[in-house]
Amino acid sequence: MSEPQLLSDPFLQLPTETSVRVVWFTEFAGTSHTVTYGADFNQIATATTTKLSRTREDQNSRVGNQTQNAEVYQQPTRRDIWRHEAEVRGLTPDTRVCYRVTSVREDGKSVTSAVFSLAPKPTPGTPLKILLTSDHQLMPMVAANLQKVVEIFGRVDAVFHAGDLVNVPDRASEWFDDNRGGALFPCLQGHASYELEKNGVKTVYAGGELIQHAPMFTAIGNHEVMGRFSMENSLHHQFNDAFPRSAAQYIYTAYAKDDAIAREAWLKDNSFNTDTYEEIFSLPQSTPGGKKYYAVTFGDIRLVILYVTNFWGKPNLDASIRGRYAEAEQDLNNPEKWGYGQHIFEPIARGSEQYNWLEEELNSQEFKQAKYKVVMLHHPPHTLGGNIVPAYTDPMQIIERHADGSIKAVRYEYPKQDDYIIRDVEPLLESAGVQLVLFGHSHLWNRFISPSGMHFLETSNVGNSFGADVGDRKRPVPIGYKEEYVETGDPNGLEPVLPTIAPLIDEDGKPLPYVASNDITVFSILDTGTGTVSSYRFDTAEASEVVKFDEFKLR
Numbered sequence: 392m393s394e395p396q397l398l399s400d401p402f403l404q405l406p407t408e409t410s411v412r413v414v415w416f417t418e419f420a421g422t423s424h425t426v427t428y429g430a431d432f433n434q435i436a437t438a439t440t441t442k443l444s445r446t447r448e449d450q451n452s453r454v455g456n457q458t459q460n461a462e463v464y465q466q467p468t469r470r471d472i473w474r475h476e477a478e479v480r481g482l483t484p485d486t487r488v489c490y491r492v493t494s495v496r497e498d499g500k501s502v503t504s505a506v507f508s509l510a511p512k513p514t515p516g517t518p519l520k521i522l523l524t525s526d527h528q529l530m531p532m533v534a535a536n537l538q539k540v541v542e543i544f545g546r547v548d549a550v551f552h553a554g555d556l557v558n559v560p561d562r563a564s565e566w567f568d569d570n571r572g573g574a575l576f577p578c579l580q581g582h583a584s585y586e587l588e589k590n591g592v593k594t595v596y597a598g599g600e601l602i603q604h605a606p607m608f609t610a611i612g613n614h615e616v617m618g619r620f621s622m623e624n625s626l627h628h629q630f631n632d633a634f635p636r637s638a639a640q641y642i643y644t645a646y647a648k649d650d651a652i653a654r655e656a657w658l659k660d661n662s663f664n665t666d667t668y669e670e671i672f673s674l675p676q677s678t679p680g681g682k683k684y685y686a687v688t689f690g691d692i693r694l695v696i697l698y699v700t701n702f703w704g705k706p707n708l709d710a711s712i713r714g715r716y717a718e719a720e721q722d723l724n725n726p727e728k729w730g731y732g733q734h735i736f737e738p739i740a741r742g743s744e745q746y747n748w749l750e751e752e753l754n755s756q757e758f759k760q761a762k763y764k765v766v767m768l769h770h771p772p773h774t775l776g777g778n779i780v781p782a783y784t785d786p787m788q789i790i791e792r793h794a795d796g797s798i799k800a801v802r803y804e805y806p807k808q809d810d811y812i813i814r815d816v817e818p819l820l821e822s823a824g825v826q827l828v829l830f831g832h833s834h835l836w837n838r839f840i841s842p843s844g845m846h847f848l849e850t851s852n853v854g855n856s857f858g859a860d861v862g863d864r865k866r867p868v869p870i871g872y873k874e875e876y877v878e879t880g881d882p883n884g885l886e887p888v889l890p891t892i893a894p895l896i897d898e899d900g901k902p903l904p905y906v907a908s909n910d911i912t913v914f915s916i917l918d919t920g921t922g923t924v925s926s927y928r929f930d931t932a933e934a935s936e937v938v939k940f941d942e943f944k945l946r
């Protein structure tokens with residue numbers, strides 16, 4: 392039998408004033424999993440082991456010997472992965488100690504990681520450098536991006552990830568070992584091996600050794616959400632098959648079970664879930680949001696993380712396509728095949744549980760006293776990207792019928808005045824004095840400032856770009872609908888801010904207020920010592936120097 396291996400390096404989670412959790416994964420249950428730490432590694436913390444419940448591979452996985460569809464896996468196949476978590480306690484604030492982890496397999500053979508460093512939460516006043524990132528999804532430039540972060544900054548103190556870590560969350564290899572070299576953990580741990588070919592030159596990027604030493608706080612993006620569960624349909628199909636809970640409840644009432652727990656589990660399997668994401672990460676928790684939305688104090692920052700993301704439907708208006716604006720013609724008489732538009736996974740509208748929690752959080756002493764008030768969510772309040780249209784609101788279903796009563800069309804409208812982020816959340820954040828709102832989803836870099844001085848930053852041109860809808864490049868929007876869907880610019884009325892140091896220049900010599908590139912990758916750093924947010928770009932086609940192109944100060 393081969394030597395045991397770790398499926399990931401250890402990484403840090405959930406720091407407190409005197410402790411931090413160390414988490415890692417193996418493909419064996421093993422008999423003992425420990426963290427040893429301290430000057431002589433003479434202190435030991437024993438891990439608790441759990442098994443991931445939904446991780447699978449399928450015909451589209453790129454893992455092991457499978458380099459083409461269905462070479463190894465013909466359909467979804469369970470992949471056994473064990474997660475180990477040990478809490479290292481009794482730490483001294485602002486003091487780093489060395490650690491490594493050891494896993495012992497059932498046959499007695501063991502594997503030990505390299506040596507990394509851990510620390511509890513930084514005390515207030517400690518200057519911190521925090522990486523702001525999002526939308527990795529195994530995209531081509533992620534490994535290059537994170538490698539440059541480490542080359543420029545060495546270690547960061549934390550990573551804030553605004554969601555969309557992988558593409559299909561139940562596909563294990565996307566987290567751990569996609570054989571193209573760009574899985575999530577390898578990129579964030581310096582073990583990626585992702586080849587970029589630009590102008591005939593091949594470069595292999597390794598990512599950066601970041602989260603072995605620094606905790607990561609994440610927000611749920613649409614790519615953390617799996618749809619209806621199946622062992623037959625492909626994993627991508629299931630990802631794309633998130634069904635509103637209300638529709639699941641309604642359609643399947645006939646099968647509903649009496650037992651409340653069984654019923655809940657069954658409803659989850661027939662709608663959507665974030666189980667894999669929640670099983671992988673240990674995050675701060677809120678009541679009632681659990682890990683899905685929460686707030687945490689880290690150094691001088693109060694970070695509030697919201698669960699604000701909806702189902703992504705195709706913008707295409709082709710009648711045969713189930714999209715964000717209409718159901719497919721061929722499915723009109725089959726509501727089980729409807730997509731129900733861009734339905735929202737967790738309510739955020741005024742009066743919802745999440746909204747009430749947010750209001751309470753913004754009124755808390757911890758929030759009010761924090762030097763830096765930062766809110767992170769996946770969905771953009773302001774962006775030039777395509778994903779901001781239609782408005783972030785519950786889809787309004789309109790069923791058009793023929794004279795005989797049969798269905799002619801099922802369409803969805805999204806009234807702009809009911810955009811919950813703009814109508815309900817933004818005014819709340821403004822009046823609470825939030826300095827920075829971080830988000831992603833559109834895969835570009837751009838930023839905005841509200842009239843009162845609240846900053847909005849989307850630093851999601853990490854692995855690739857989906858472009859900026861400005862000038863002649865327009866969002867595909869439906870014609871003849873009641874609502875007007877905005878084709879270019881920020882539909883919510885702000886002008887993008889021109890980068891303050893070195894904006895990119897367009898063909899006419901004009902500076903661009905955004906970066907939307909598949910050659911140039913961007914990362915941003917929040918420096919709590921200076922109170923600045925700086926953005927850096929690296930041109931993978933030129934492999935030139937990293938350029939700091941924008942900087943702004945938090946009020």
Ligand SMILES: [Fe+2]
Pocket residue numbers: 555612613614769831832833
């Ligand atoms: Fe997204």
